[in-house]
Amino acid sequence: xxxxxxxxxxxxxxxxxxxxxxxxxxxxxxxxxxxxxxxxxxxxxxxxxxxxxxxxxxxxxxxxxxxxxxxxxxxxxxxxxxxxxxxxxxxxxxxxxxxxxxxxxxxxxxxxxxxxxxxxxxxxxxxxxxxxxxxxxxxxxxxxxxxxxxxxxxxxxxxxxxxxxxxxxxxxxxxxxxxxxxxxxxxxxxxxxxxxxxxxxxxxxxxxxxxxxxxxxxxxxxxxxxxxxxxxxxxxxxxxxxxxxxxxxxxxxxxxxxxxxxxxxxxxxxxxxxxxxxxxxxx
Numbered sequence: 001x002x003x004x005x006x007x008x009x010x011x012x013x014x015x016x017x018x019x020x021x022x023x024x025x026x027x028x029x030x031x032x033x034x035x036x037x038x039x040x041x042x043x044x045x046x047x048x049x050x051x052x053x054x055x056x057x058x059x060x061x062x063x064x065x066x067x068x069x070x071x072x073x074x075x076x077x078x079x080x081x082x083x084x085x086x087x088x089x090x091x092x093x094x095x096x097x098x099x100x101x102x103x104x105x106x107x108x109x110x111x112x113x114x115x116x117x118x119x120x121x122x123x124x125x126x127x128x129x130x131x132x133x134x135x136x137x138x139x140x141x142x143x144x145x146x147x148x149x150x151x152x153x154x155x156x157x158x159x160x161x162x163x164x165x166x167x168x169x170x171x172x173x174x175x176x177x178x179x180x181x182x183x184x185x186x187x188x189x190x191x192x193x194x195x196x197x198x199x200x201x202x203x204x205x206x207x208x209x210x211x212x213x214x215x216x217x218x219x220x221x222x223x224x225x226x227x228x229x230x231x232x233x234x235x236x237x238x239x240x241x242x243x244x245x246x247x248x249x250x251x252x253x254x255x256x257x258x259x260x261x262x263x264x265x266x267x268x269x270x271x272x273x274x275x276x277x278x279x280x281x282x283x
Contacts, residue, residue: 012053020045023056031214031245032060036252039063064248064279069257072232072273075204077112077167085158085169085194085201088234089187089224090208092175095236097126099208099262100172101133102270103234106260108139112167117157118143119150119190120174130172137267140166150174150186151193158197171202187228206259208234209246217246221254232259232273239264244282 012018020041027037043059044051078084086103090096097120104114116139120126127143134141142157154171161169173190194201207230209217224230235247235258247258258273 010053012051012056018051027060031249033218033245033249033252036063036067036249061279064282065275067248067252068275068278069251071275072257072259074110074272075107075168078203081165082198083115083158083161083166083169083201084203085161085171085198087171087173087187087190087194087202087205087228088208089173089205089228089230090175090234091220092123092126094175094208094210094213094220095262096120096175096208097129097172098133099234099236099260099270100170101130101137101139102262102267103206103260104133104139104168104170105137105267106270106272107168108137113164114139114168114170115157115161115164115166116141117154117169117171119153119157119171121146121148121150121153122174126172126175133267149189151189154190155193155196158194158201162197183223184227187224191228204231205229206232206234207256208236209250211235211237211244211246214246218250218253221250221256225254225256230256232257234258234260234262236262238262238281239269244278247278 024037024041027040028034040060040063044055075084088096088100100116104116107114116130116134118127118130118141121144124146131141142160144153150173157169174186191202205228207221207224209220233247233250233256238244238261251257261271261273263269263271
């Protein structure tokens with residue numbers, strides 16, 4: 001998104017007069033959505049004078065900051081010694097399994113014990129991928145038999161995490177969205193299964209969205225939020241052509257805030273959401 005706004009700034013700077021229709025189209029194409037774009041345009045028009053590229057950036061930053069939540073406080077181990085259970089959901093291709101591993105490393109680097117559950121059982125590659133990450137990052141990965149019921153893998157992993165007094169259990173769930181009914185059934189079953197051993201679990205449900213997919217990410221957030229109430233987003237691919245604006249739109253329209261950001265291929269390229277740095281980065 002930084003690249004997008006740099007080119008927009010150049011375009012505005014090199015023009016004698018602002019073309020409001022062009023500006024509106026450019027802002028919408030950055031995944032900010034119609035509602036947020038309209039607010040930005042209205043505030044710029046209200047200045048009642050000729051506007052500059054710096055005006056556009058300043059107003060857009062202010063509008064983004066007003067809509068984004070405060071910094072996300074890191075999840076902490078529970079005082080009762082039971083595992084803090086994190087459910088990772090999302091469609092295949094968004095970086096869901098990689099994000100599960102990166103989050104595991106992020107927590108481990110903060111001296112927490114972590115266990116991963118490979119519950120994307122319908123895709124053998126996802127299980128193998130999580131196992132490879134586990135070996136590389138020295139994280140325990142619990143797997144089931146091929147095509148095992150995802151909820152049984154989560155149940156088994158939860159049992160192990162309880163017995164080992166593990167601080168965090170991260171469940172990488174199946175990335176399928178072929179019908180809403182199946183999605184709801186599957187995620188509902190996982191949640192009920194986890195609650196059998198701890199009625200308060202899961203404690204955090206995060207949707208992984210790819211910053212490059214724009215409106216598709218908003219639609220995915222709507223579907224998953226209906227199937228399993230979401231506590232936040234992990235926004236991936238913010239290092240490439242990812243605009244990042246979609247995270248603001250999802251927060252603005254659905255009230256689902258960004259919690260973590262994937263900023264590159266390496267395992268350490270993962271950060272907790274901080275409002276000021278996020279706004280500066282995408283603008």
